[in-house]
Amino acid sequence: MRVVLATYGSRGDVEPLAGLAVRLRELGARVRVCAPPDEEFAVRLAEAGVELVPVGQDVRTLVTGPRPAGSGISERAARLVEQFHAAVLGAAEPGGVVVATGLFPAVAGAQAAAEQLGARYVHVALQPTTLPSAHHRPFEYPMRPYPPEVTDNAELWELNAAAMNALFGEPVNAHRRAVGLPEVENVRDHVLSDRPWLATDPMLDPWLLPAGPAGLDVVQTGAWILPDERPLPAGPAGLDVVQTGAWILPDERPLPAGLEAFLAAGEPPVYVGFGSMPLHGAAAAVARVAVEAVRAQGRRVLLGRGWARLAGAEGVEADGADDCFAVGEVNQQALFPRVAAVVHHGGAGTTTTAARAGTPQVLVPQIVDQPYWASRVAALGIGTAHDGPVPTVDSLSAALRQALAPGIAERAAAVARGIRADGAAVAARLLLEGATG
Structure with missing residues (x-):
């Protein structure tokens, strides 16, 4: 069985697919991953023994570099639809399986390829704010903000569909016409499919019923855990959402020797990192704020450079003092259990890794689903949500004081025991049973 991710x-977006690919290969599937050509992605996939089909432009360059001149969102969307349609069409097979996530135009291209081939198609969300639900707001495209007076989630999801049709309807349908597929009226719902998957942990992200304006049934494959113990209201049958648990790629890489020495030299530091967020020229200021706020709590500082380059050279004292160390790409699964707290942007992967480690978190959300994860961390009592994307010394100090309180650490450790690690294995079995059953 050929499975294309x-x-x-x-x-x-890339590492969860690597985690799923490993589990699929263990069950005998032949797997390829169509993903951006970034060197760090290629290395990580190669370490996992997963074949990469490179598609499109290097994402890090796209995110951190200047925006291409004369290229609007429609043109970029059309290019991604075409690129992913071609890549998946060449990598998949009739009767096989195509699993797609990430930026919407790329998913639309993959879906069109699966439709054209006659392959089974599964849309997977790695966070919930792309799936219509009465219990949370949809994410917002900056170029098409929602009216501030609209607060009802059902109405917001209608606006979301309209926005996505306005932004992507013509690029998606133009490509569908070009390859002989019929146009679709609602591109969001067509690409979403009747039964999307949600690859998040049920403890961190419980999917509640009803899940949308019409009431959506949910198929949740893991334990159903609601810390606030509210009853789940019944709703009429509708879209099924299959929640598999988070797709985690086990990381066995050792920590760098310099980092090991820093960790051993004193009390657990506070880790500060913003992952793939570029911070748009504010990295130096954010780093200074973070260092000062962490030191104000009497803690050492570990700066994760990330795509924003929060610190200078990797592996040296970040500001000339021996209580502040900088590190690049690192095994967070090994690192996070050894730090006092994790200050981060609120990406789904980082949030889940810190939660599995039982380490208190401070989320400084920037975009898309990150405010949602910040709200979940706060609601679970395993950390704090910073108010807004730009921290000051005072605001970050206050958030850190709360996160470092003893009760938060105990709560984080308790929640960690309920987080599942088998989401990728669950998803792999479901994929192959669905493909052969």
């Missing part, structure tokens, strides 16, 4: 996005 497709995504266009950052590390948080």
Whole structure:
């Protein structure tokens, strides 16, 4: 059985597919991953023994570099649809399986390829704010903000569909016409499919019923855990959402020797990192704020450079003092259990890794689903949500004081025991049973 996994996005979009690919290969499937050509993605996939089909432009360059001149969103969307349609069409097979996530135009291209081939198609969300639900707001495209007076989630999801049709309807349908597929009226719902999957942990992200304006049934494959113990209201039958648990790629890489020495030299530091967020020229200021706020709590500082380059050279004292160390791409699964707290942007992968480690978190959300994860961390009592994307010394100090309180650490450890690690294995079994059953 040939299974093609497709995504266009950052590390948080690529690594879960690598985790799923490993489990699929263990069950005898032949797997390819269509993903951006970034060197760090290629290395990570190669370490996992997963074949990469490179598609599109290097994402890190796209995110951190200047925006291409004369290229609007429609043109970029059309290019991604075409690129992913071609890549998946060449990598998949009739009767096989195509699993797609990431930026919407890339998913639309992968879906069109599966439709044209006669392959089974599964849309997977790695965070919930792309799936219509009465219990949360949809994410917002900056160029098409929602009216501030609209607060009802059902109405917001209608606006979301309209926005996506306005932004992507013509690029998607133009490509569908070009390859002989019929146009679709609602591109969001067509690409979403009747039964999307949600690859998040049920403890961190419980999917509640009803899940949308019409009431959506949910198929949740893991334990159903609601810390607030509210009853789940019944709703009429509708779209099924299959929640598999988070797709985690086990990381066995050792920590760098310099980092090991820093960790051993004193009390657990506070880790500060913003992953793939470029911070748009504010990295130096954010780093200074973070260092000062962490030191104000009497803690050492570990700066994760990330795509924003929060610090200078990797592996040296970040500001000339021996209580502040900088590190690049690193095994967070090994690192996070050894730090006092994790200050981060609120990506799904980082949030899940810190939660599995039982380490208190401070989320400084920037975009898309990150405010949602910040709200979940706060609601679970395993950390704090910073108010707004730009921290000051005072605001970050206050958030850190709360996160470092003893009760938060105990709560984080308790929640960690309920987080599942088998989401990728669950998804792999479901994929192959669905393909052969």
